[in-house]
Every structure is written in C-alpha cells, then in structure tokens.
Amino acid sequence: MARKKESSKGDIFQLLLESSEQRKKSKRKQLLESLNVKEFFEEGSISINERTCQGLECELCIKACPSKALYWRDGNVGIIEDLCVYCGACVLCCIVDDCVKVSRRRFDGKVESFSRPRAVVLLFNSINSQRRHSRVETLFPDDDAYLKRYRKLG
Ligand code: SF4
Ligand code: SF4
Structure with missing residues (x-):
C-alpha cells in the first residue's frame, strides 16, 4: 500500500x-x-572561454546574436541560455578559434558541435546541399520523372 x-x-x-x-x-x-526568431534548436549548450575572449575590444558575438542571448556583464560576455537558439552565428563571427563552443541536437537526434567559423561554414554548406538534394528528390523521384520533364524541353 x-x-x-x-x-x-x-x-x-x-x-x-x-x-x-x-x-x-x-x-x-x-x-x-x-524577437522575430522562428527557427531554433530546443536542445543544446553554449560556453565562452573567458580566458581567450577578446571581450571589450570585440563584442562581435553580442552584435551578431539574433535572439539577444549574449550581453556585456562585468567585463565578460554573459549568456542568457534560455534565449539561445544554438544557431552558431556567434561562433561564425568570433575572432578567436575555440572561444565560443556550441552543441545542439537536431530534430532527428543528431548532435552537432562546433567552435570554429570554418566548422560552421562547412556545416551550413552540408545542410544546404542536403536540402537541395531532398528538393531534387521531391521533384524527380526517379530517372523517368527527370527525363519526362527535360525531354520535353530538349
Ligand atoms: S548560438 Fe550564439 S548567436 Fe546563436 S542564439 Fe546562441 S548565443 Fe546567440
Ligand atoms: S566574438 Fe569571440 S572574442 Fe569577440 S567578444 Fe565574442 S566571444 Fe569574445
């Protein structure tokens, strides 16, 4: 009982x-x-290395953050994690490698982590090419569909 x-x-x-x-x-x-932010990742984490951050001379991440999750606090960049959408814009514009670290979980469960602008660019390129690929697949599910459309034009 x-x-x-x-x-x-x-x-x-x-x-x-x-x-x-x-x-x-x-x-x-x-x-x-x-704040007009419609696309976001619900799960993730973000950290900023205070030792390597150029802070006051830079503040680029604060300016780039679309959701106002970053702010200037007592000589360091503060993070309001509830507002962070894990977009990676801060990593993309950071002038120091491995200073801002972002990890996020995609809706399909895949986890992505990045801390350098180059990694973000590669990730965006791969997401864009995946999107293009699935768009082409929707338009042309097989060779016949492709030929049917382009034979007419040829
Ligand atoms: S990842 Fe960076 S830029 Fe994007 S919302 Fe979070 S703090 Fe802002
Ligand atoms: S962009 Fe990078 S170096 Fe500049 S303030 Fe933000 S975390 Fe620091």
Missing part, C-alpha cells in the same frame, strides 16, 4: 516537472517570437 502512495507521489512530481518544463518552453517560444 505504502508503495502505491510513493508511486503516486512520484507521478505528481513528474507531472509538476513536466508542466514547469512546458511553461518554460512556451515562455521561451514567446520571447523568441517577439
């Missing part, structure tokens, strides 16, 4: 945890929408 009580308690805590997580997610969505 006592066990049953414990398990129902566990369920209540689980429910409370889930509802607070949902509230946090919807608040985050609202905040991001107000």
Whole structure:
C-alpha cells in the first residue's frame, strides 16, 4: 500500500516537472517570437572561454546574436541560455578559434558541435546541399520523372 502512495507521489512530481518544463518552453517560444526568431534548436549548450575572449575590444558575438542571448556583464560576455537558439552565428563571427563552443541536437537526434567559423561554414554548406538534394528528390523521384520533364524541353 505504502508503495502505491510513493508511486503516486512520484507521478505528481513528474507531472509538476513536466508542466514547469512546458511553461518554460512556451515562455521561451514567446520571447523568441517577439524577437522575430522562428527557427531554433530546443536542445543544446553554449560556453565562452573567458580566458581567450577578446571581450571589450570585440563584442562581435553580442552584435551578431539574433535572439539577444549574449550581453556585456562585468567585463565578460554573459549568456542568457534560455534565449539561445544554438544557431552558431556567434561562433561564425568570433575572432578567436575555440572561444565560443556550441552543441545542439537536431530534430532527428543528431548532435552537432562546433567552435570554429570554418566548422560552421562547412556545416551550413552540408545542410544546404542536403536540402537541395531532398528538393531534387521531391521533384524527380526517379530517372523517368527527370527525363519526362527535360525531354520535353530538349
Ligand atoms: S548560438 Fe550564439 S548567436 Fe546563436 S542564439 Fe546562441 S548565443 Fe546567440
Ligand atoms: S566574438 Fe569571440 S572574442 Fe569577440 S567578444 Fe565574442 S566571444 Fe569574445
């Protein structure tokens, strides 16, 4: 009997945890929408190496961040992680390699991590070519579909 009580308690805590997580997610969505950010990764992490960051002389990441997740705080770049959408813009514009590190999980579960502009560019190129590839596949599911369309033009 006592066990049953414990398990129902566990369920209540689980429910409370889930509802607070949902509230946090919807608040985050609202905040991001107000900043006109519509595409974002829900899971990820970001860190900035304070020892290598050029801070005051730079601030490029703060200017580039589309969701205002970065700000100037007591001589360092501060991060509001709830606002970060893990887009990688800060890594792309950082003047120091391996200073900003971003990891994110895609909707298909794949995890991507990058800390250098070149890695972000390569990643964007590969995402764009995957998108182009799947677009072509939608238009031309097989050789016949391709020939059917282009024979007419030839
Ligand atoms: S990854 Fe960087 S630029 Fe993108 S939202 Fe997060 S802090 Fe801003
Ligand atoms: S862009 Fe890089 S070096 Fe410049 S302030 Fe941001 S983290 Fe520091």
